[in-house]
Amino acid sequence: MQEAPTLTRTLRQISRALERTKKICAWTNVLTMCLFLIMVMLTFMDVFLRYCFNRPLSGTVEFTELLMAIIYFGALAKVQWDKGHVVMDIITGRLKARGRSRLEFATNAWSAMTVLWCIAMMIRYAFKKPDWATMTWYIPYMPFLLLAAAGCALLFIALLSDLLNNAADVLEERRPAVTLITLACTAAVAIGCFWLAEHRLPGVSSVTLGVWGMIFMFALFFLGMPVAFALMATAFVFISNMRGPFAAMDIAGNFWFGQVASYDWSPLMFFLLMGYFCFYGKFGEDLYRCARSFMGHLRGGLASGSVCACTLFGAVVGDNLAGSVAMSAIALPEMRRVGYSDTLSVGTLACSGTIGCLIPPSTAFIIYGLLAEQSIGDLFMAGVLPGLTCMFCFILIIWIWTLINPSIAPKTEKIPTREAMATLKTALPVCGIFVITIGGMYAGVFTATEGGGIGACVTLLLGLTLRRYTWKSFRASLEDSSRSIVMCFTILGGAAAFGYFVTMSRIPMTLANAIASLDVGQYWVLFAIILCMAFLGCFIPATPLIMICIPIFLPIAALYHWNLIWFGVIMVIMKNMAGITPPFGINLFVLKGIADIPLTQMYKAALPFVAGLFLCLILIIMFPGLSLWLPGMMD
Numbered sequence: 001m002q003e004a005p006t007l008t009r010t011l012r013q014i015s016r017a018l019e020r021t022k023k024i025c026a027w028t029n030v031l032t033m034c035l036f037l038i039m040v041m042l043t044f045m046d047v048f049l050r051y052c053f054n055r056p057l058s059g060t061v062e063f064t065e066l067l068m069a070i071i072y073f074g075a076l077a078k079v080q081w082d083k084g085h086v087v088m089d090i091i092t093g094r095l096k097a098r099g100r101s102r103l104e105f106a107t108n109a110w111s112a113m114t115v116l117w118c119i120a121m122m123i124r125y126a127f128k129k130p131d132w133a134t135m136t137w138y139i140p141y142m143p144f145l146l147l148a149a150a151g152c153a154l155l156f157i158a159l160l161s162d163l164l165n166n167a168a169d170v171l172e173e174r175r176p177a178v179t180l181i182t183l184a185c186t187a188a189v190a191i192g193c194f195w196l197a198e199h200r201l202p203g204v205s206s207v208t209l210g211v212w213g214m215i216f217m218f219a220l221f222f223l224g225m226p227v228a229f230a231l232m233a234t235a236f237v238f239i240s241n242m243r244g245p246f247a248a249m250d251i252a253g254n255f256w257f258g259q260v261a262s263y264d265w266s267p268l269m270f271f272l273l274m275g276y277f278c279f280y281g282k283f284g285e286d287l288y289r290c291a292r293s294f295m296g297h298l299r300g301g302l303a304s305g306s307v308c309a310c311t312l313f314g315a316v317v318g319d320n321l322a323g324s325v326a327m328s329a330i331a332l333p334e335m336r337r338v339g340y341s342d343t344l345s346v347g348t349l350a351c352s353g354t355i356g357c358l359i360p361p362s363t364a365f366i367i368y369g370l371l372a373e374q375s376i377g378d379l380f381m382a383g384v385l386p387g388l389t390c391m392f393c394f395i396l397i398i399w400i401w402t403l404i405n406p407s408i409a410p411k412t413e414k415i416p417t418r419e420a421m422a423t424l425k426t427a428l429p430v431c432g433i434f435v436i437t438i439g440g441m442y443a444g445v446f447t448a449t450e451g452g453g454i455g456a457c458v459t460l461l462l463g464l465t466l467r468r469y470t471w472k473s474f475r476a477s478l479e480d481s482s483r484s485i486v487m488c489f490t491i492l493g494g495a496a497a498f499g500y501f502v503t504m505s506r507i508p509m510t511l512a513n514a515i516a517s518l519d520v521g522q523y524w525v526l527f528a529i530i531l532c533m534a535f536l537g538c539f540i541p542a543t544p545l546i547m548i549c550i551p552i553f554l555p556i557a558a559l560y561h562w563n564l565i566w567f568g569v570i571m572v573i574m575k576n577m578a579g580i581t582p583p584f585g586i587n588l589f590v591l592k593g594i595a596d597i598p599l600t601q602m603y604k605a606a607l608p609f610v611a612g613l614f615l616c617l618i619l620i621i622m623f624p625g626l627s628l629w630l631p632g633m634m635d
Contacts, residue, residue, distance in 0.1 A: 011168040018161040025078040025154055033478040036273065039067040040460075043270070043453030047446045060211050068269060069261040071482075072489050073151030078612065079486040080158040084632045085226040085599035086487055087545065092224040102178070106186040107225040107561045108166055112159040113190060114233045115152055116418060118252055122149040125253025132176060141257075148257045188624045190553070193233070197240035197248070198333050204231045206242055210505025213238040227544045231494030234502040242504050251500055256493040262371035263449065267366050267376070268488060272450025273481040274361075274459050278433070280477040281463035284313045286426035288331055297414035300402035302340060303348040304395045306564040308562075310352035311359065312430065324353030324587050341408035344401065347605030350591040352394060352578035354613070358387035360438055363488075364546065364572045369551045371499075374564050376448040377441055378631040382565045382573065390616040397612040429466065433459050444633060488543060495547035508555040515556055522560045526621065529553050532619045537578030538585075546575040569620060569627045577613050580606045 042060060050056035079085060091102050126145035131331045133140045170182055201209070213234050220230035240248035261263070278284070291305035291312075298304065309331070310324065326348045335345040357364040361379030362478040369376040402409040437455035441448050463469050469477075502508065515525055533553075538546055551569065558565045579587045619627050 001176040008168045008171045009265055011164045011171070014159045015164040015168070018157050019103040021077070021157050022081055025081060025158070028074045028154070029078040029479070029482055032071045033482055035067055035074075036071050036269070036478070036482075039064055040270065040273065041072070041449055043266075045610040047450055047454060051445055053551075059134070059136040062136055062139065064266055065263050066134075066139065066144055068263075068266060069257060070605055072260045072268070072486060073148040075482045075486050076151045076490070077154035077158050079483055079490075080155050080162075082483065084483045084487055085228060086491060087226050088221045089220055089222055092264060098169070098173055102182045105163065105166035105170055105225055106189070106245040107220075107223055108163040109158055110190065110233060111229040112156055112163055113208060114229045114236070114404070115159060116158045118232070118256060119152045120635045121249050121252035121279055122146075122152065122250065122257065126223060127230060128253070136247055142504055144261070145257055146333050147537060148260075152256075154159050176358060183195070183216050193237045197237045197245065200544075204615075205414065206505050207507055208508050209242055210502065212508075213501060213505065221540070226490075227496035227540075229492040231491070231498040231544075231548075233498035234632045235494075237287065238498075239501050239504060242342055245264050247583075251497060254607055255320070255497050255500070256377070259493045259496045260489050264370050265489070265492070267361070267449050267452035268363055269485050271361050271366070272454050272484050272488070273477075274433075274437075274452060276477040276481040276484075277456060277459040277463055278313070278430070279460065279480075280473040281468035283430045283433075283463075283468075284309065287312045287430055290423040290427045290590050292331075292334070293415045293420035296412050299406070299411065300344070301411040302331065302335050302338065302412065303344055303398045303409060306335075306348050307352045307355075307391055307394045310349070312357045312427070313356065324349055324351075324591060328591060328595070338412050339410045339455040343601060343605045344398070344408045344596060346591050346597060346602060347609055348394070348398065350585075350602070351580045351612075352391075353587060353610035354579055355387050355390050355394070357572055358383040358390060359571070360384065361455065362572070364575050364615050365568065367418075367492075367543070368550060368568045368571055371547070372564055372568060374568060378565050378634070379447065379568050380438065380441070381630040382569050382627045384630055385622050386569050386573070386616065389626060390613065390617055393612040393616045393619075396615075397608050398484075401608060433462065440490075451464050463498070471602055476601045491547060492542050495544065498548065499551045501621065502551050511552065511556065515559070522562075523621070525556065525560065526562075526570075529556065530570070530617065533571075533574040534577060537574060538581045540578065542575045545578045546571060549574075563624065563628060565631055566620075566627045567622050570617065572616050573613060573620070577610060580613075582606065 018242060042057070042063060046057045046060040090104055095103065122145055126142045128148070130140070130142055134143065170179055173179070216237075217230055219232040220233065221227060225233075234249050236252055239251060239364075240272055275442050288309040291309040292302060294306040295301040328346075332345055336342070356362070360383055362380065362383055363554065365379040365383060366376055368374070369379045398409075417628065433455060437451050439456060440446050441451045448453055518525075533545065536549070540548070553571075554564075556562060579585050582588065585606065588602045588606055592598075595602075
């Protein structure tokens with residue numbers, strides 16, 4: 001091992017050479033964000049010309065789809081350099097630096113192999129389908145598929161750079177046995193996957209393979225492999241085993257590009273951008289100031305006001321984490337100043353952000369609506385009353401908590417009525433954004449798919465008019481939205497590939513038939529689904545959870561003839577719960593960092609609000625009209 005230091009230096013030198021592509025990725029990301037703004041304006045102009053002059057732009061849908069592909073794949077590598085892909089650090093988070101480097105070497109190697117496979121299959125598919133073109137302008141897809149492959153190639157370079165650094169870290173330990181074991185285990189898993197992909201196992205049913213595939217997927221999750229790449233790798237290996245390598249090749253060549261370049265998914269991009277425009281435009285501060293003026297003097301009033309402000313802000317941004325972060329920067333210092341317990345304060349702020357995924361516009365309902373083939377507009381309206389119900393459940397939890405222990409929330413002075421009424425004016429911009437975005441959908445001015453683009457454009461114009469943005473904050477809003485878009489769509493691509501595998505395995509149908517044969521009531525079945533998602537939500541991030549579980553549980557819902565709009569509300573609440581349930585709720589980790597408190601205190605702060613979510617869930621199950629009344633009124 002005398003040559004290890006020389007080899008280590010060589011590996012790090014190669015890694016640094018590869019890091020030069022960071023600048024290319026940064027400039028590519030800037031370009032994609034400019035194209036994103038053009039895409040938003042294109043949607044706005046199409047709606048404006050159609051509504052005012054009955055002269056819509058021709059080919060808007062296909063231009064949007066192509067721009068979506070360029071935007072996503074152009075920003076993909078930048079997110080890898082920034083370590084922005086979703087990882088479950090259940091094991092890696094508990095390891096020391098050396099142990100973490102060994103495990104990351106393996107997971108980065110497997111991720112790089114998966115991405116390399118996708119690149120090869122994209123290029124193969126592009127030349128296999130040279131005549132594939134758009135319907136209106138007959139724009140060939142081949143150049144865009146090759147651009148997507150180029151974006152994935154930059155991602156591969158970023159993964160390779162990380163892999164070389166991990167290898168150097170392992171070699172620096174100067175422990176030959178550890179180095180050999182790390183290399184052997186990494187290679188053994190890779191070789192085993194290639195063998196399994198090429199050899200059909202005799203006598204093994206597709207359902208059994210499906211179960212093995214899920215176990216394999218969770219193993220990759222727990223080892224720390226990025227969630228999206230773990231989903232892709234599992235799908236390719238087991239689809240190849242079940243249907244042959246050529247079936248896996250065709251899916252690998254088209255699934256990622258096809259999922260990203262889909263107009264149906266454009267609202268997810270638009271509403272994420274809209275949320276960050278609201279966040280950096282400090283519209284959340286306006287809402288908190290208003291809520292505090294009217295509720296601050298009540299028992300636990302600042303906490304209850306924060307719940308209301310998070311609800312209203314979530315109604316605009318449609319994301320559970322953005323609301324928590326926005327309100328934390330404003331409300332946490334104020335609650336600490338007046339003597340509120342950190343346990344109550346951070347629990348309120350971490351958990352209240354989840355309400356935003358229920359009240360429209362909601363990215364969670366967009367995902368569910370497209371996967372379940374349900375009306376996004378109906379889902380948006382179905383979430384209003386459950387969102388308000390959840391808000392009141394959280395306020396009830398705060399009231400009971402402060403009643404039991406008044407010392408955690410001292411009363412504050414009442415603000416004069418005239419001053420409180422004056423703060424209503426500050427909430428008007430956010431209310432205006434909500435009315436224009438949601439009202440326009442149901443007035444028929446634009447579709448729910450276009451609503452995100454209109455909302456993002458209106459939010460940007462309003463923020464510029466009110467001088468809410470500096471160049472720094474405007475750029476930050478674009479960069480953060482880019483990171484979130486890539487994170488979501490990478491998981492979406494992985495979930496799409498995994499969905500093919502789940503369907504081929506016939507697990508959903510088999511599970512549905514098995515449940516149908518049980519002599520139990522439908523509410524026991526629903527209870528089992530909720531229990532299963534609650535358990536998985538303790539370990540799986542919220543967005544992957546809903547993408548994985550919908551294809552499995554949807555056939556069961558159809559079997560019992562449950563209303564799929566009502567079932568969608570239940571699924572979104574379970575997604576929200578995944579964001580705040582210990583030990584791995586993402587909201588808890590983010591708020592821990594903001595509040596700088598021990599993780600055990602963060603867990604203690606969240607548990608009462610988890611009970612509040614269960615209370616909300618019980619009410620929605622007992623009274624389906626809470627979810628179905630408003631959609632019925634819109635018909």
